[in-house]
Amino acid sequence: MSTDVTPEAPGAEGRPxxxxxxTTPGRFGNRLFAGLSTASGILILVTLAAVAIFLVREALPAxxxxxxxxxxxTRDLNLGQYIGPLVFGTVLAALIALVIAxxxxxxxxxxxxxxxxxxxxxxxxxVVDLLAAIPSVVYxxxxxxxxxxxxxxxMDWISQKLxxxxxxxxxxxxxxxxxSAAIVLAVMILPxxxxxxxxxxxxxxxxxxxxxxxxxxxxxxxxxxxILPFGRSGVISASMLGLGRALGETMAVLMILAPFxxxxxxxxxxxxxxxxxxxxAANIAQQIREAHGMGVxxxxxxxxxxxxxxxxxxxxxxxxxARRAAFSGAN
Amino acid sequence: xxxxxxxxxxAPDVAPNFTTSPSGRRRKRTNAIMATLVTLAFxxxxxxxxxxxxxxxxxxxxxxxxxxxxTDMTGVFxxxxxxGVRHAILGTLQITGLATLxxxxxxxxxxxxxVEYGHGRLAKTLTFFVDVMTGIPSIVAGLFAVALFAILIxxxxxxxxxxxIALSVLMIPVVVRSCEEMLxxxxxxxxxxxxxxxxxxxxxxxKVVLRTSLAGIVTSIVLAIARVIGETAxxxxxxxxxxxxxxxxxxxxxxxxxxxxxxxxxxxxLGVGADRAWxxxxxxxxxxxxxxxxxxxxxxxxxIAEK
Numbered sequence: 001m002s003t004d005v006t007p008e009a010p011g012a013e014g015r016p017x018x019x020x021x022x023t024t025p026g027r028f029g030n031r032l033f034a035g036l037s038t039a040s041g042i043l044i045l046v047t048l049a050a051v052a053i054f055l056v057r058e059a060l061p062a063x064x065x066x067x068x069x070x071x072x073x074t075r076d077l078n079l080g081q082y083i084g085p086l087v088f089g090t091v092l093a094a095l096i097a098l099v100i101a102x103x104x105x106x107x108x109x110x111x112x113x114x115x116x117x118x119x120x121x122x123x124x125x126x127v128v129d130l131l132a133a134i135p136s137v138v139y140x141x142x143x144x145x146x147x148x149x150x151x152x153x154x155m156d157w158i159s160q161k162l163x164x165x166x167x168x169x170x171x172x173x174x175x176x177x178x179x180s181a182a183i184v185l186a187v188m189i190l191p192x193x194x195x196x197x198x199x200x201x202x203x204x205x206x207x208x209x210x211x212x213x214x215x216x217x218x219x220x221x222x223x224x225x226x227i228l229p230f231g232r233s234g235v236i237s238a239s240m241l242g243l244g245r246a247l248g249e250t251m252a253v254l255m256i257l258a259p260f261x262x263x264x265x266x267x268x269x270x271x272x273x274x275x276x277x278x279x280x281a282a283n284i285a286q287q288i289r290e291a292h293g294m295g296v297x298x299x300x301x302x303x304x305x306x307x308x309x310x311x312x313x314x315x316x317x318x319x320x321x322a323r324r325a326a327f328s329g330a331n
Numbered sequence: 332x333x334x335x336x337x338x339x340x341x342a343p344d345v346a347p348n349f350t351t352s353p354s355g356r357r358r359k360r361t362n363a364i365m366a367t368l369v370t371l372a373f374x375x376x377x378x379x380x381x382x383x384x385x386x387x388x389x390x391x392x393x394x395x396x397x398x399x400x401x402t403d404m405t406g407v408f409x410x411x412x413x414x415g416v417r418h419a420i421l422g423t424l425q426i427t428g429l430a431t432l433x434x435x436x437x438x439x440x441x442x443x444x445x446v447e448y449g450h451g452r453l454a455k456t457l458t459f460f461v462d463v464m465t466g467i468p469s470i471v472a473g474l475f476a477v478a479l480f481a482i483l484i485x486x487x488x489x490x491x492x493x494x495x496i497a498l499s500v501l502m503i504p505v506v507v508r509s510c511e512e513m514l515x516x517x518x519x520x521x522x523x524x525x526x527x528x529x530x531x532x533x534x535x536x537x538k539v540v541l542r543t544s545l546a547g548i549v550t551s552i553v554l555a556i557a558r559v560i561g562e563t564a565x566x567x568x569x570x571x572x573x574x575x576x577x578x579x580x581x582x583x584x585x586x587x588x589x590x591x592x593x594x595x596x597x598x599x600x601l602g603v604g605a606d607r608a609w610x611x612x613x614x615x616x617x618x619x620x621x622x623x624x625x626x627x628x629x630x631x632x633x634x635i636a637e638k
Contacts, residue, residue, distance in 0.1 A: 011489035026531025035535035037448055044503060048460055051467065051475045051500065052384035058478040107372025115369050124373060131380055133619055135561025136469075137589045138612045141596060142383045145390075145605070187379045194376075241466065248468020250564035251589075256595065263512035285567055288477075296477075296486065299616045303474040307467070318459060325603040 013161040052307070056145040059301035062294060073295035075263025083302045085260070088267050089178065089277040090306065093253060094246035096271060097180035097189060100245075102239050105193035106185070106228075112170030112194075113201035114223055125198065132191035143184040148175045148256065155179065155272050171272040175260040178277040189242035195240065200234030201227050233320055240317035244310045250281040257282060339396070366606030369604050386526075391613025394606050400456055400614070403586075404574040412603050418455050418576040419591035423618075426491050426570065427560045430498035438506025441593060445507070446514040464504040481529060489571060497565035505555040510598035513547030513614040514540060546633035550626045557622040559613055563589035588615045 004122035025132035051274050062070060094241045108128060112121045154177040159171030171177075208226040217225060260266050268276035291299055399415040441461075445454055476497035480488050517540050517553035525535040543549070571584040572594045592611040595604040 023431075029533040030531055032337075033443075033536060034448055037440045037444035040437045041449065041453065043437055044441055044464070044507070045457060045460055047500060048464055050479070051471065053480040054475055054482065055471070058481060072579055075416075104372045104375060107369045108376055111373045114375075115366060115466070127380065128373075128376060131376070133557065133623065134383065134614055135563065135589055136614075137561065137592050138383065138387060138616065139465075141592065141612055142379070143609055144596070145601065146386055156476070163413070167614045171591060187422040190376060194576065198608040218358055220362040220365040221358070223429070232585055248466075248470065250468070250470045250567075251593065254564075262497040281468060284470055284474065285564055288568055289571075292486070296481075298476055300478060302473055307471045310466055310468055311463065314463050317466075318462045 009112035021264075028242075029271040043170060046213050055304045055307060059297060059304045062297035062301045065294065070294040070298050073291060073298055077263060077265060078299060079267050082298060083280075083305055085264075085266055085276055086280045086283050086302055087305060087309070090247055090279040092106050092269075092271070092277060092279070093178050093182045093257075093279055094154045094243055095123065096179060097185035097246040098239060098243055100183060100186035101189050101193055101331070102235075104236060105190055105197055105238070105242075108194045109201050110198035110223055110227070112198050113204075114227060115219070118221040125195075128194050130189055131187065131227060132195075136188065136249060136251040137255075139184050140251045143252055143256040144176075145178065147183060148180055151175050151183065153179055159272050165270055167271055169273070172274045174274075175272075176256055177272055179259060179271045181253045181279075182246075183281055184256060185246045185249055188249060188252060189245045192245060193235075193238045193242040197231060197235050200231040200238075202309065204230045206266050233323075237317045237320040240320070241314055244313045244317065247313065248281055248306060250285050254285050259286070261288075270294055278306070333566055334616060338472075342485050343400070347619075354444075374488065374591050386608065387613050387616055388429065390606070394610030397559035399607075399610055403576060407513070407574070410603055411516075412489070412606075414607070415598035416588065416591060416607075416614060418573070418612060419588045420614065420618075422570070422585040423587045423615075424580075424581060425590075425631045426494045426566070426585060427504050427556055428499065429491065430559060431556055432503055433495060433499040434502040434506050438503045438555075439548065439552075441503075441507045442510035442514055444543075445511050446485060447532075447540065451575055461504045461507050462629035464500075465508065467500065469497075469501055469562050470564040470568070473496045473502060473568035474568045476565065480484040490582055490587040491577070493569035494566045494585065496579070498559045498562060501562060502555050502559045505558055506552060509554065510548055513544045516547065519542045538604055546563055546629050550630040553622055553626040553629070554615055556627070560619060560622070561589055566590050567593065 002019060062079060067074075067076075070079075108124075112125050112128075116124055150171050155171050155175050155177070156173065159168050162168040204227045208230065209222055212222045212226045257277065257279070258275050259282065260275050266276050267276070284299050284303055288296065288299055378630045388423075391596055398413075400420070401417055402413065402415035403418035404414045407438045425444065441457065445457060447510045448454075449457065477494045480490075480493050521539050521543060525539045526532075530538070533536050566587050567590050568588070570587060572590050573586050575584050592608040592615070595611065596608040
């Protein structure tokens, strides 16, 4: 097991040590084990760096070339014009998903941490975690065959009644629009936001809750005065983790959303309209089979943009979590 | 809203009277409304879960025959209802197996480093970036494998190893995180007792720390496998789909269950392709369920007493 991880580690240190073996018992083993462990840790950092380096290297041809070199693939758009609408679609879909998922998750987390009877809260948390175990391709199937036909009439109704507001204008069946995709994304990020929020809510100091109760607070007032203020930063970072997931999710969007035609540059806020949005991840999965040479490079450049966006979002989320852990008295 | 903090504190032996004072009635109403909303949030979350599982069981269950599991897609054309997922099941096991062989040792050793060795800046950096790495989009992991092998071998190269590498990028941080938690559960007294007997550190780690947390580690790895076995996007980019079995991991495309489900769906979403996609989805969910049950069994049967 150890040899296929880092074969160079024992070779580098083993030889000079072998002659001195016996002076301290287990010295060679100690060095070997420490070396293997450290090497694995470093290897992980190297892998992460390699992801960035190889993506940059493969994206460079598209970034440096003149737009004419890949005009075939992008239908005469330059790189910014090609990636811009994709970034817009990615962020839009993730934000809609967040708007749906965050209130629901806070509700569920409160239900588990504060409302449900003790013996119910375990199973309830388990049921929500089950949502995280389902593969994305199955969510895609569910979205296409179950959600889209059911949500269509509702969207149609909203579009007719509220169509004067530009966001809801121009619904066209079937409901393969960015909102349907975002609903599926919301279901997919629900477990992670719920799990993190639940953990923070459960850490609320007992004394805060009891103090609130002693003042005669109702159950909801306890939640509002003691639990929610204590968990605010936790909920924010949980939402950002969820945002990171939603930004990078491929299959649900690929299988549900009808994208705009290649070579068009659309920034549309009509979230119920069809064929006006596309996300980076779904676009890569859809186009890579017919892409070659410069086309692949363009797609990898768009992937690099996605990588950068999710990296920033995740680092911010982790930073908030770390800051909170350092200052809270919970542990 | 209810501004309870501005009100004078009621005398200790008088319960707030909800029924008579107007503000009491309002507070009671708000409380009831919020309790309903919070419960409703949970019930709403049940809707996708229940509808998804019923759809998979009903639509996939009708496909689940021995013939579906034991044949591949060789020579299946048009609307023929023949064909099955044998090659995809084997491909999924091959690629996930190889990804596990890569990820489990690296992840476990990194966890050992974090718990037993690392105290300085490297450990802090590693913890932070492992967390960041859990957030890498799966499609980016796939693109990384494509970019890596395009440079190493050539742009047209496709093989199972590429898929395994892509999955490893997603799997390693999961293994590190959960193994780290398991190693932290081992009480320090055990380590100190071992050192007091003059046992070297590496033997203490192998014979005391790892042995004590073995069940937890195996559980973590099994759960990590369950996490990545359903990944679709990275495999779509790297191993694609074929109609028959490919036992070579170094040469040519390999069929896998998630990509099989997607490709059947995308070829023929309204006919027999949809049925096969649901069938493959059910098989995939069954595999994930078995993995989760195995993990639960191991952790309940063999875990250390402190848990």
